[in-house]
Amino acid sequence: SQQGEEDPQALSIQEGENATMNCSYKTSINNLQWYRQNSGRGLVHLILIRSNEREKHSGRLRVTLDTSKKSSSLLITASRAADTASYFCATRTDGGTSYGKLTFGQGTILTVHP
Amino acid sequence: GAGVSQSPSNKVTEKGKDVELRCDPISGHTALYWYRQRLGQGLEFLIYFQGNSAPDKSGLPSDRFSAERTGGSVSTLTIQRTQQEDSAVYLCASSLPTLHTQYFGPGTRLTVL
Numbered sequence: 259s260q261q262g263e264e265d266p267q268a269l270s271i272q273e274g275e276n277a278t279m280n281c282s283y284k285t286s287i288n289n290l291q292w293y294r295q296n297s298g299r300g301l302v303h304l305i306l307i308r309s310n311e312r313e314k315h316s317g318r319l320r321v322t323l324d325t326s327k328k329s330s331s332l333l334i335t336a337s338r339a340a341d342t343a344s345y346f347c348a349t350r351t352d353g354g355t356s357y358g359k360l361t362f363g364q365g366t367i368l369t370v371h372p
Numbered sequence: 373g374a375g376v377s378q379s380p381s382n383k384v385t386e387k388g389k390d391v392e393l394r395c396d397p398i399s400g401h402t403a404l405y406w407y408r409q410r411l412g413q414g415l416e417f418l419i420y421f422q423g424n425s426a427p428d429k430s431g432l433p434s435d436r437f438s439a440e441r442t443g444g445s446v447s448t449l450t451i452q453r454t455q456q457e458d459s460a461v462y463l464c465a466s467s468l469p470t471l472h473t474q475y476f477g478p479g480t481r482l483t484v485l
Contacts, residue, residue, distance in 0.1 A: 289472055300376075300463065301415075301476040346414060350472055359405060359428065360474060362415040 264347055264363040272371050277334040279366040281347030282327075288350045290323055291360065292332050295344045304332075304345075339372045376477035378464050384483045385454055393449045393480045397466030404447050405465045405474060406439055415463060421447065422469060454484045 264281050271277055281290070289308045293301040307314045307323045307330065314321045320333040334341055344367050348360040377396045385391050397404050402423045407415040417431040421441045432438070436454075441447040451458055461481050465474035 291472070293476075299461065300478040301465075303473045303475070306472055348415075359417045359420045359431070360415075361417065362407075364414040 264345070264366045266366060267364070268367045268369070270369045270371065271337055273337060273339055275337055275370075277337050277341070277368055277370070279332045279345050279347075279368070281330045281332070281363055283330075283347075283349045283361075283363075284328065285349075285351060287325075290321075290330050291348045291350070292319075292321060292330075293346045293348060293362075295346065295365070301346065334368075337368075337370045339370050342368060342370050344368070376464055376466050376475055378462075378477040378480050380480060381478065382481045382483075384485065386485050387456060388453055390450065390452045391454055391482065393451075393462050393464075393482070395447045395449070395464030395466075395477060397445065397447070397464070398475055399445075400468070401466035401475070402444065402469050403467045403474075404441055405467075406447070406449050407463045407465070408433075408460045409463060409479070410460045418449070418462075451482075454482075456484050458482060459484045 287309055289306055291306045292304045294304055295301045305316045305319055305321050307321050309325055318335045323330045344365045346362050346365045348362045350360055376398055379394045404421045406418040408418055409415050419432055419439045420428040436452045439449045461479040463476055463479045465476045467474045
């Protein structure tokens with residue numbers, strides 16, 4: 259089963275607006291990552307936030323992590339039509355035999371209208 | 373070389389046939405992962421290889437699924453006696469062991485008729 263759960267499942271906004279996507283997870287993590295997927299094919303890594311970090315920025319992206327609530331959010335500011343894609347959060351667990359794998363959420367489909 | 377490559381990009385097969393999907397990771401990446409993504413869903417972890425260690429097969433859905441990694445590089449995912457529910461995009465990713473970012477290939481879209 260998927261550890262990460264994202265909401266909303268779908269988000270439709272106008273160009274220039276901000277888009278916020280949320281992710282919740284269940285178990286202790288080493289880090290949480292956000293990926294983007296265009297047209298149902300390969301994923302592109304966007305940003306990684308470690309369990310001891312609370313906020314991280316990369317260009318127009320801002321990620322927050324609240325380990326007490328086991329949740330994260332991805333904010334895309336000043337959105338563009340080219341940001342239209344599916345966005346997934348993925349968690350990497352904290353050691354053990356499952357150390358190497360990522361557990362993905364179901365994703366949020368973002369549509370940015372020009 | 374560039375990124376992770378996968379072949380074929382699309383595969384249509386008949387129920388009951390065996391299929392082999394190939395993944396060429398980024399040169400130097402010792403970790404390799406296979407995921408499955410059904411239409412409109414997130415990624416399901418299948419199997420993980422790290423160097424010469426025993427692979428983590430905990431995500432393989434049945435004994436019809438197997439994977440190997442020869443020479444620490446190229447990997448093949450084999451699905452025997454395919455079923456319609458095996459239809460999905462199969463994604464491969466690789467990474468360096470000390471880093472946490474996985475680099476994904478374009479995937480193989482498998483359709484079982």
